[in-house]
Amino acid sequence: MNEAPAARLISAGQKSLRPLSRIAASVAVLAVLAPILVVIFSWGSDQTEIWQHLIATQLSSLLRNTLVLLMGVGLCVSVLGISLAWLVVMCDFPGRAKFEWLLMLPMAVPAYVLAFVVLGLFDFSGPLQSFLSRELGLPLIDVRHEAVVVLVLSLVLYPYVYMLARSAFLSQSSDTIEAARSLGSGAWGAFFRVALPMARPAIIAGVSLALMETLADFGTVAVFNYDTFTTAIYKAWFGFFSLQAAAQLASLLLLFVALTLFAEKRLRGRRRYVQGSQLHHHFRHPLTGLRAWAVTAYCLLVLSVAFFLPVLQMLIWAFEVGAAQLDARFGALLWHSLSLALQASVLTVAIATLLAFSRWRAGPRQRAFFDLAQLGYALPGSVLAVGVVISFSRIEQQLLFPLQAWLGMEARSVLVGTVLALLAAYWIRFLAVASGPIDASLLRIRPSIPDAARTLGARPLEVLWRIYLPMLRPGLLTAAILVFVDVIKEMPATLLLRPYGWDTLAVRIYEMTSEGEWQRAALPALTIVLLGLVPVIISIKRTLK
Template identity: 40%
Template sequence: MGLPPVGPTWRIASLAIAVGVLAPVVSLAWIALGSGLGHWTNLLQNVLPQAALNTALLLAGVGAMVLLIGTGCAWLVTVCDFPGRGMLHWALLLPLAMPTYIVAFAYLDLLHPIGPVQGAIRWLTGFESPRQFRLPDLRSLPGAILVLGFVLYPYVYMTARAMFMTQPAHWMEAARTLGEGRAGAFFRVALPLARPALAVGLSLALLETLNDIGASEFLGVNTLTVAVYTTWITRSDLAGAAQIACAMLVVVVALVGLERHGRRHQRFGSAQRMHALQPRRLQGAAAWLATTVATLPVLIGFVAPALYLVWETVKRLRLGHGLSPGLIGSLGNTLGLAAGVTTAAVAGGLIVAWATRQSGSTPTRTRWQARAASLGYAVPGTVLAIGLLTPALAFDAGLATLLGLPGLPLMAAGVVLVAACTLRFLAMPVGGIEAGLARLPPALEQASRLLGENPAGTLRRVHLPLLRPALAAAALLVFVDAMKELPATLLLRPANFDTLATWLYAEAARGTYEEGAIAALGIVLAGLLPVVLLARTQLAGAATAPRHGHPSS
């Protein structure tokens, strides 16, 4: 017996949300196509070639790094037992708490020619000045690849480790029996089986790389995202920015296609109960080498920049400077923005997920709406901001005329910024609530409806109490990501409105690192919350994995 079909109100609300996510993309294309050939000719000759090349090289370099680090660390902590393994298998997730622009901000000061790292090296080697010895400049494409690679590898690590933990050990044992060494068994059996999971993790890391604006600009790499921002803000050329953003959408479509391809083939199973891979205990130098290799990504991607932020914060507070009123105001703005985005995104996600759940015998009517509502996360913040700006300004101007208000009331109140961030992060509550609803048997709805309750009453009295964990997890993820969001906030914030992210961006642009470090530390501390929850999930998965059978040789 299927579920009763949902009423038209839920379907209309879900449709409106899906259309709202798609509207900026349509608006973006309209702006780009309506600006004439002159813009396109100038962009194709002077802007796009170098920006597209930098973006391609950055994506290729970051992709290679995250695959190498994420896959290598996932395999190491899955099949080997060495000192510190129990801590490292969750600590390797910690760089997720570090936004890329914060790590770039920290390392620019740490690795400055007169900074602590190069100063210590010169002191140890006997050099007296930066003229005699200095490291290669971090402000370069290789520097950006290194910084982003060490921050974003956990996306691949998570998916690869989950796949390695569920691979039956007897497949590896069969490869060893047929004469393959450990390396051969990994490359010919384990790695091909994990390829779909690697594709998913890689696509997420590359989407984050494409969305990045702060780290790329701090490190002097003119990517497509940076070109969109400078074309719009510096040159006041909205049409040109829209055309560059359309070029970015081509890259986004390719990355989303990679992720969908990976998910489509991510089905491996077995009819019989099999034991999982068991870690092989390493001894002596091999054990400590494994510990060192697995620790380096954590040190570079999280520990070193986090210690720097703590040191700079303590130093500033000890000097008696305290927190400036502007920084305190930015904190309040950040919390207010995050709270507004969280409320709107969770409510929208609940509407879409519930309409999909209650679609009766024709789920395709609303399934596409759930997919459309989830597309915002794949669209970079700069692209979403430009696409949303024109319809938002038109609506805002009409509202101001109708109500007799001066200026643009919605833009000035931050409503447009909240809407942009909501559309960008709507995928999290939609996916999380859909997963939570999938665990609830349809008999609950059937019993409630037979007792005379309507869909809204069934949701309020039956499902919402059962969905509290899923709602709380979705709200936490949206809240933290809204606190960290930089591109859309830079482009759509009201006048004289700063968040911690934009405050840090401004401080880094001025080269004043001390107060920027306090803002960065606040963002990192907030980002640790979902990482801790994710680490607990990883620990729970490791604890429930099968432990019977023989260790893999």
């Protein structure tokens, strides 16, 4: 008897705030698209002289270096990630259970941190080469080589492939592998013909993430003086003082990003691999003798070079400099990093929550539109910084400055060169990072629960406050932590957009490594690594479940 009034009450409750939330979500999507569009349309500005100089001196090397990095990192992360995932899933060797989660720790080390540690240890003036040259008379080796740049990036980025490949291998039934073996395939044949093709979508996704991070990297290539499009954007902006030339270079980098995403989609293809039997993984091949210890040594070598060695060396350097560096300057750097990360995480989580609710019961076309907000994560920080500055400059020139003149106020910039520009870049860049945990938590809420609250007379805001937010709390907290740490590690956007006097830990590392002051960069880097362990630990707990 009461079903019709109850249905009308539920419908009214759902629709009362939906238009406002949809409008706000649409504005957020347009805000993400704005930097992309202004970078793409930057070619309307004539920068002939700068481009003539770039073509004559740098452009060919920029293209070559970027392609070398992409191919080298793609190959290395594939080899490292797939081999390590296969060994810990399918083989039994000393330390396997520990390595299964320890191999994720390099995710906490930013690539630019490992880069300056490698140079500090192995450069001409480093302790290792100095000792070998002095005691053994060995010739000096130049470690500022593109192969070393590829290796540094690969050691930090292989966990993307490792985690996804490990999950894919774990989801494969041992019966499938054993069936292939019983039909005449050897161990390698079963791997290449059965296990690897079934894990291919996950592996391609992991490699794509690693390549996106490679394209976005600025700190590592800057430490090695290895010119790529990210360093060229910085030089065009602050060397040639041409924001439009920087935007045009950014559009070329954006083209590389688009090609990477297109290649990922094509490589995944339309093929699907389905398990025909019940999923259960119950068998690991026991390794004994020399083979077992060789596998253990391999895992330990990768982990030591990618995590233990840089952390230990930074501790040594930090103690060498002593407590003198724990001064007011370091306190200001830490405060700027933490305050920016806190503001960005709150803002990003709020926008991600709004988008999650807008997508939740939207139609296919609306959902596809709202999904465009995820594109921000594909934007390198340098590209995003250029797009944000140009967008904010046009808003000021066409709207705010005339408004200030009409009000009789002195024209003053309130967007460009302020914390607002940094926060805009952060939430656009890391919105996809926050959306994952929030979307997952929202999907676990049974619609009958908020519907029941509405039938009992709860208003939409009351349902949001008393039902949704408490049930979303774990996802919201995880999203905030992930964004918080990513903002602290972010270098290029912070370096390009920070207001005067707003240096952060990442900016301090760039300044010190630019001058070869490895010891003075150790404490800020160690602080970032320790903070970066938080999301890694969260990922470890999830993957072990």
